[in-house]
Amino acid sequence: MSIRSLSGARLVAVVCAAQVLVQIGAFFWPALLPGMIPLWGLTNSEAGWITAIFYGAYLLAVPILVTLTDRIDAKLVYLFGVGCTVAGHLLFGLYADGFWPAMATRALTGIGWAGTYMTGLKLLADQVDAKLMSRAVTGHAASIGISGALSFSCADLLAHYYGWQSAFLVAAAGAAAAWLVVALAVPRRKTPLAKPVDGAALFDFRPVLRNRSAMAYALAYCVHTLEMSALRGWAVAFLAFVAIGAGGTPLSPAMVVTGLGLIGAVASVIGNEAAIRLGRRKLICFAMLASIVVGGSLGFLGTASYPVAVALLLIYGFVVWLDSSSLTAGAAGTAEPARRGATLAVHSMLGYAGGFVGPLMIGWILDLAGGMSRFAWSAAFLAVAALMLLELVVFWLMRPRELAGDRGAG
Numbered sequence: 001m002s003i004r005s006l007s008g009a010r011l012v013a014v015v016c017a018a019q020v021l022v023q024i025g026a027f028f029w030p031a032l033l034p035g036m037i038p039l040w041g042l043t044n045s046e047a048g049w050i051t052a053i054f055y056g057a058y059l060l061a062v063p064i065l066v067t068l069t070d071r072i073d074a075k076l077v078y079l080f081g082v083g084c085t086v087a088g089h090l091l092f093g094l095y096a097d098g099f100w101p102a103m104a105t106r107a108l109t110g111i112g113w114a115g116t117y118m119t120g121l122k123l124l125a126d127q128v129d130a131k132l133m134s135r136a137v138t139g140h141a142a143s144i145g146i147s148g149a150l151s152f153s154c155a156d157l158l159a160h161y162y163g164w165q166s167a168f169l170v171a172a173a174g175a176a177a178a179w180l181v182v183a184l185a186v187p188r189r190k191t192p193l194a195k196p197v198d199g200a201a202l203f204d205f206r207p208v209l210r211n212r213s214a215m216a217y218a219l220a221y222c223v224h225t226l227e228m229s230a231l232r233g234w235a236v237a238f239l240a241f242v243a244i245g246a247g248g249t250p251l252s253p254a255m256v257v258t259g260l261g262l263i264g265a266v267a268s269v270i271g272n273e274a275a276i277r278l279g280r281r282k283l284i285c286f287a288m289l290a291s292i293v294v295g296g297s298l299g300f301l302g303t304a305s306y307p308v309a310v311a312l313l314l315i316y317g318f319v320v321w322l323d324s325s326s327l328t329a330g331a332a333g334t335a336e337p338a339r340r341g342a343t344l345a346v347h348s349m350l351g352y353a354g355g356f357v358g359p360l361m362i363g364w365i366l367d368l369a370g371g372m373s374r375f376a377w378s379a380a381f382l383a384v385a386a387l388m389l390l391e392l393v394v395f396w397l398m399r400p401r402e403l404a405g406d407r408g409a410g
C-alpha cells in the first residue's frame with residue numbers, strides 16, 4: 001500500500017487517532033500537582049521546574065527532530081518520538097520519587113513530544129494542498145486538544161482508585177498502542193522529499209528566519225504557548241486553592257480543567273474556520289485581546305468565588321485556544337515547501353520556549369509573593385496578560401500574510 005492510499009481523510013484519521021493515544025498522559029503531572037507537592041515536599045518553584053522541563057527538553061530536541069523530516073521519512077522520526085514517550089511515562093511511574101527523578105523522566109517525555117507533535121503534523125502537511133492545509137492542521141490540533149483535556153480527568157480517576165503511579169503506567173501503554181498504530185497503518189513515504197533550490201544546508205535556519213510572515217506567526221505562537229502552558233500547568237492548583245477557601249465544591253478542579261481542554265479543542269476548530277471567513281490576522285488579534293482582558297482579571301475576580309473562578313477559567317480557555325491552530329496553520333501555510341519542516345521546527349521551538357517559561361514563571365511569582373494567595377495569583381495571571389499585550393503589538397506591526405482560502409488573501 002502506498003502513502004497516497006492514505007492521503008486525505010483516511011491519513012488524517014489514522015494520525016489523529018495515534019496522537020490521542022500518545023498524548024493522553026502528557027498532562028498527568030499538572031493534573032496531580034496539588035497532591036504531589038506535599039507528598040514530595042516540593043516548593044512551588046520546584047513544581048514549576050518539573051512542569052517546565054517537559055517544554056525545555058522539547059525546545060532542545062524539536063529543531064533537530066522536526067527539521068530531519070525535510071530529508072527523511074517523518075514516520076521514522078515520529079516512531080522514535082513515541083518510543084521516548086513510552087520510556088518517559090514508564091520510568092516516571094516505576095522510579096520517580098522526588099524532584100530529580102521526576103525532572104529526568106519528564107525531560108524524556110518532552111523529547112517524545114518533540115518527536116510526535118510537529119512530526120505528526122508534518123505527516124499531514126506533506127499530503128495536502130495549500131487550501132486544505134488549514135483544516136488538516138485544525139483536525140490535528142483538535143485531536144491533541146481532546147487528548148490533553150481527557151488527560152486531567154484520567155489522571156485524577158486513576159490516581160484516586162489505583163495510586164498516582166498507575167496513571168503513568170497507563171500513559172505508557174497508550175503511547176505504545178500509538179506506536180503500533182502508526183508502524184502498521186501508515187506506510188513509509190515513497191516519493192522523494194523536496195530540496196531547497198539554493199542548496200542550503202539542512203540545519204541552516206537563516207532562510208526561515210528571513211520569512212517575515214512565518215516568523216510573525218511563530219513569535220505569536222511563542223507567547224500563545226507560554227499562556228497555554230501556564231494555564232494548563234497551574235489551573236488545577238489554582239482551582240484547588242480557591243476551593244479550599246470555598247469550603248469544598250461538587251465539581252473537582254480536574255473535571256473543570258478537562259472541560260476547559262474540551263472547550264479549547266472546539267475553540268481551535270471554530271477559530272480556524274473564523275480565520276478562513278473573516279481573515280486570519282483579525283481573528284488572531286481578537287483572540288489575543290480577549291485573552292488579555294479575561295486572563296488579566298482571573299486572579300483578581302476568580303479567587304473570590306469558586307463558581308466565578310470556574311466560569312472565568314472556561315472563558316479564558318476558549319479565548320486562549322481560539323487562535324491555536326490558526327497560528328500553526330499560518331506558519332505552515334506561508335513556509336517555503338522545501339523548508340516546511342525547518343519552519344515548523346523554528347515555529348515549535350519558539351512556541352515551547354514560551355511553554356518552558358510559562359509554568360516556571362507562575363511558580364516563581366507564587367514563591368516571591370510568599371506562597372499561594374489572592375495577591376500572588378493576581379500578580380501571576382497579570383504578568384501573563386502583560387506579555388500577551390506586548391505580543392499583540394508586535395504581531396500587528398509585522399502583518400503576516402493570509403493563507404490561500406482565507407478572506408483577504410492575495
